[in-house]
Amino acid sequence: MQKIPLMTARAGMILARDIFRSEFAIGMPICGKDTELTDTLIARLENLKVQSVYVEGHPVREEGDRGLDDILRDLDSRFIKVRQDPLTAKLHDIFTDYLKRSMGEFGGRKTD
Amino acid sequence: MDEKQTELKKIIMDTKTLPTLPSVITKLNSLSDNDKSSVQEMARIVSSDQVLSARILRLANSPSYGFYRVSTISKAMILLGVNVVKSLAISSSIFEVMEKNSVGLWEHSLGTGVVSNLIARKLGLPESEEIATAGLLHDIGKVIINLKCSEAECEVRRIVDEKKIYMREAEHEIIGTDHAEVGGWLAKNWFLPDKLAEPINCHHNVEASENHRIKTSVVHIADVLIKASGFGDSGDSYVPPIQQAAWDALKLNEQIIAEFVEDMEEKLVEVKNFSLELQQSCVAPPS
Numbered sequence: 001m002q003k004i005p006l007m008t009a010r011a012g013m014i015l016a017r018d019i020f021r022s023e024f025a026i027g028m029p030i031c032g033k034d035t036e037l038t039d040t041l042i043a044r045l046e047n048l049k050v051q052s053v054y055v056e057g058h059p060v061r062e063e064g065d066r067g068l069d070d071i072l073r074d075l076d077s078r079f080i081k082v083r084q085d086p087l088t089a090k091l092h093d094i095f096t097d098y099l100k101r102s103m104g105e106f107g108g109r110k111t112d
Numbered sequence: 113m114d115e116k117q118t119e120l121k122k123i124i125m126d127t128k129t130l131p132t133l134p135s136v137i138t139k140l141n142s143l144s145d146n147d148k149s150s151v152q153e154m155a156r157i158v159s160s161d162q163v164l165s166a167r168i169l170r171l172a173n174s175p176s177y178g179f180y181r182v183s184t185i186s187k188a189m190i191l192l193g194v195n196v197v198k199s200l201a202i203s204s205s206i207f208e209v210m211e212k213n214s215v216g217l218w219e220h221s222l223g224t225g226v227v228s229n230l231i232a233r234k235l236g237l238p239e240s241e242e243i244a245t246a247g248l249l250h251d252i253g254k255v256i257i258n259l260k261c262s263e264a265e266c267e268v269r270r271i272v273d274e275k276k277i278y279m280r281e282a283e284h285e286i287i288g289t290d291h292a293e294v295g296g297w298l299a300k301n302w303f304l305p306d307k308l309a310e311p312i313n314c315h316h317n318v319e320a321s322e323n324h325r326i327k328t329s330v331v332h333i334a335d336v337l338i339k340a341s342g343f344g345d346s347g348d349s350y351v352p353p354i355q356q357a358a359w360d361a362l363k364l365n366e367q368i369i370a371e372f373v374e375d376m377e378e379k380l381v382e383v384k385n386f387s388l389e390l391q392q393s394c395v396a397p398p399s
């Protein structure tokens with residue numbers, strides 16, 4: 001399952017969670033899970049100001065077609081100046097953990 | 113500071129060449145100083161400038177505030193407060209430049225606004241809309257440096273690449289000042305309230321913040337988190353160190369930071385969508 005910006009949703013993707021209207025305190029359901037997206041449906045969701053949807057698999061790769069290893073390497077290079085700083089090093093570990101958990105489930109390209 | 117630096121600083125800090133303020137803002141300023149004026153009255157003044165209203169509403173509907181469909185200026189004033197609407201009106205010209213010329217910086221600013229709001233709400237801080245606005249505006253100094261001295265800015269970027277240093281360090285080397293100071297100065301010149309000017313001025317030096325340390329700390333932490341996630345482009349790709357003063361002021365711990373990271377990454381999907389929509393509408397205006 002992946003949460004994607006609606007702008008990157010394409011016909012053929014399968015919804016992994018129900019979509020609710022977000023502007024009400026108790027959102028009205030608009031579309032159930034397991035529905036296959038079509039261009040018309042995507043346009044309707046756009047009109048309803050839906051910002052993001054959950055879809056099956058891991059169809060959208062925002063930063064090119066990259067696996068967990070590459071993403072972790074980028075993370076390390078962003079933190080290169082602050083690895084010795086105790087507070088910021090903690091943040092690095094938290095991010096590494098988060099990425100492993102959220103990407104690890106799909107093992108990068110394995111779901112393709 | 114050598115002669116060249118002084119010269120560049122003078123150009124950047126010259127008030128005569130600042131992007132001008134719409135006359136609406138001057139009227140709004142005099143009204144908001146008067147206790148007797150009503151929100152409706154102020155909203156009517158802003159609404160009289162349609163281009164400005166459209167820009168304000170677009171920012172008010174950005175994920176930084178989390179209310180979608182703010183459809184009128186008077187609603188925006190009630191939901192976000194007069195201060196926030198005024199600040200958005202004042203800075204809307206800056207955002208226009210940012211959207212067109214530096215999408216990376218626009219995404220970085222938008223992201224920092226969103227995360228500032230998220231932190232403020234999570235910690236139950238008052239005036240979360242104002243904190244979000246400070247986050248949104250924290251790097252306006254960079255736009256001003258770019259606008260007034262694009263050559264110096266190119267030089268700054270070259271040094272960042274060459275020496276692999278923070279943008280702020282490069283700015284000091286070339287201009288003898290940095291974007292935080294320029295932004296803070298600009299905020300004061302535009303009469304933005306101190307609770308916005310101080311976080312802009314001190315987001316790289318939380319200890320220097322005296323009256324609004326909590327707000328400054330939130331913006332600082334939000335900036336660090338956004339840079340850590342690699343969202344947008346603020347000029348260099350290096351995560352700055354988390355400042356102890358901010359950590360203490362907000363009484364942070366590892367658990368809370370882990371929650372911030374989780375919530376932020378969820379939210380950034382929406383921010384990306386907002387930014388993609390804007391870019392698309394810039395390329396092909398709806399017929």
